[in-house]
Amino acid sequence: MTALARILEWPADEAEDTLHGGLWDASSLERAMKGTASADFVVTGVEIDSRDVQPGDLFFALKGEAMDGHRFVEMAFAKGAVACVVDRPVAGPHVLVKDTMEALERLGAASRARARGPIIGVTGSVGKTGVKEMLFDGLERATRGDAHRSVKSYNNHVGVPLSLARMPARARYGVFEMGMNHAGEIAALTRQVRPNVAVITTIAPAHIENLGSEEAIADAKAEIFQGLERGGTAVIPADNPHFERLRKAALRCGAHVVSFGRSAHASVRLLDTVDAIGGGSLVTVDMGDRRVCYSVAAPGEHQVINSLAVMAAVRAVGGDLGAAGVALAEMGGLAGRGARLEIVVPGGEPDAAGQRRALLIDESYNANPASMRATLAQLGRTGAKRRIAVLGAMKELGTHGPGYHAALIEPIREAGVDYLVLVGDEMTPLARELENGVEPGENAAKSLGKPAAFAHCANVGEALDRVRAFGLESGDAILVKGSNSVGLASLVSELNKQEG
Structure with a gap:
């Protein structure tokens, strides 16, 4: 059978759907969670936030430090929940358990036990959500909808079991993201996921405030190998300085190691990459016994390297490389993680259609030193009349923070930024570096011989005012990037609805 036929043909070995489209019934929930159901019912989804409940859902009334989900049971039923998981009787269908969080973990374990296909776990300092989404798109395309993944960034002690x-039960593949802030967290998550393939995208100084060093970060990420199923595969970055550390950790867990990158020793080795028409890259990869060519729609060398990890993992689970290549060619950036938006702006010359448009690059969800450098480098390669960067503080860097923020002056200069807006107190060391590089009375950085004006703002509202005062014009490229807690997503939203 050809690769195209496999992509187009509906899987022949579909699992029997004993629940007629349902996800769990009352009896299976009782067994899985060791609880007592008040009635017979079938649920089609699982939710922990009453605001997000959809008709047919099972609502878990979780208890946190400041909030008790039992307060929202009535709201969940009003929004269409079929039943709730509670630790006290309520009016309406429910499963009574001793502890609702423990019950969620038990249900997650039961789901993993009934899985009929391989599971992929993904972690890393940068790119894990993007790689997870790339994997899902490729596997879903090959199975015509029988792949599953964690949505958004549900990668913590609640998001993973959820x-x-x-x-x-019919899922032929599962892809799960795992994140951490402290050592030991991924070890707990990976034992729930029990992946057949464990992917580490890269190691970079994210969360270094809590872990102290990049070596400690590498060790914490390498905990993902502890949950590998017997005979499992570890997919690791060959070009990373901590490659050998990761490789040894994987081998200690009995894993088969597959590496990816530019290095000559990489199992999945990048041979060539060229810019594609309309953005993205054309990629040629050596996979040992074959060469594979495909396109990556998302621009940037970091996306090319991420695609190598995807191809390595797809092959490790016996997936369809052709379907994965098609998915990579069609998948653009995610909201907050590289989405490229065409926005209407007030200034400049209109195009042939009479519109004034600029490119808005949305990287507002997260930032660390490695991702900042990669994204600024891509901005520098982006054709534009002017390049504008709105950079928010990088969080969780601890005592390393001032040095990492100040060091951004180099990639900013290399990118040829014309106007720079810095947001947050943590950006003060960078602002000082920029001020030291100009003549007295000027507020500009010497960027490859071309001064780039900059502003240092305390908050997002002030940053938006500065961008608007600068005046966006047709042909501009605007990069917005920072840690999620800075709140730059709201700035993206405001610019995206701006009218010329």
Whole structure:
């Protein structure tokens, strides 16, 4: 059978749907969670936030430090929940358990136990959500909808069991993201996911405030190998300085190691990449016994390297490389993680259609030193009349923060930024570096011989005012990037609805 036929043909070995489209019934929930159901019912989804409940959902009334989900049971039923998981009787169908968080973990474990296909776990300092989405798109395309993944960034002690609990019994593949702030967290998550393939995208100084060093970060990420199923595969970055550390950690867990990158020793090795018409890259990869050519729609060398990890993982689970290549060619950036938006702006010359448009690059969800450099480098390669960067503070860097922020002056200069807006107190060391590089009375940085004006703002509202005062014009490229807590997503939203 050809690769195209496999992509187009509906899987022949579909699992029997004993629940007629449902996800869990009352009896299976009782067994999985060791609880007592008040009635017979079938649920089609699982939710922990009453605001997001959809008709057919099972609502978990979780208890946190400041909030008790039992307060929202009535709201969940009003929004269409079929039943709730509670630790006290309520009016309406429910499953009574001793502890609702423990029950969610039990349900996640039951879902993992009934899985009929391989599971991929993904972690890393940068790119894990993007790689997870790339993997899902490729596997879903090959199976015509029988792949499952954790949505958004549900990668913590609540998000992982919730994502597992949502996995349909028919799923032929599962892809789960795992994140951490401290050592030991991924070890707990990976033992729930029990991946057949564990991917580490890269190691960079994210969360270094809590872990102290990049070596400690590498060790914390390498905990993902502890949950690997017997005979599992570890997919690791060959070009990373901590490659050998990761490789040894994987081998200690009995993993088969597959590496990816530019290095000569990489199992999945990048041979060539050229810019594609309309953006993105054309990629040629050596996979040992074959060469594979495909396109990556998302621009940037970091996206090319991420695609190598995707191809390595797809092959490790016996997936369809052709379908994965098609998905990579069609998948653009995610909201907050590289989405490229065409926005209407007030200034400049109109195009042939009479519109004034600029490119808005939305990287507002996260930032660390490695991702900042990669994204600024891509901005520098982006054709534009002017390049504007709105950079928010990088969080969780601790005592390393001032040095990492100040060091951004180099990639900013290399990118040829014309106007720079810095947001947050943590950006003060960079602002000082920029001020030291100009003549007295000027507020500009010497960027490859071309001064780039800059502003240092305390908050997002002030940053938006500065961008608007600068005046966006047709042909501009605007990069917005910072840690999520800075709140730059609201600035993206405001610019995206701006009218010329």
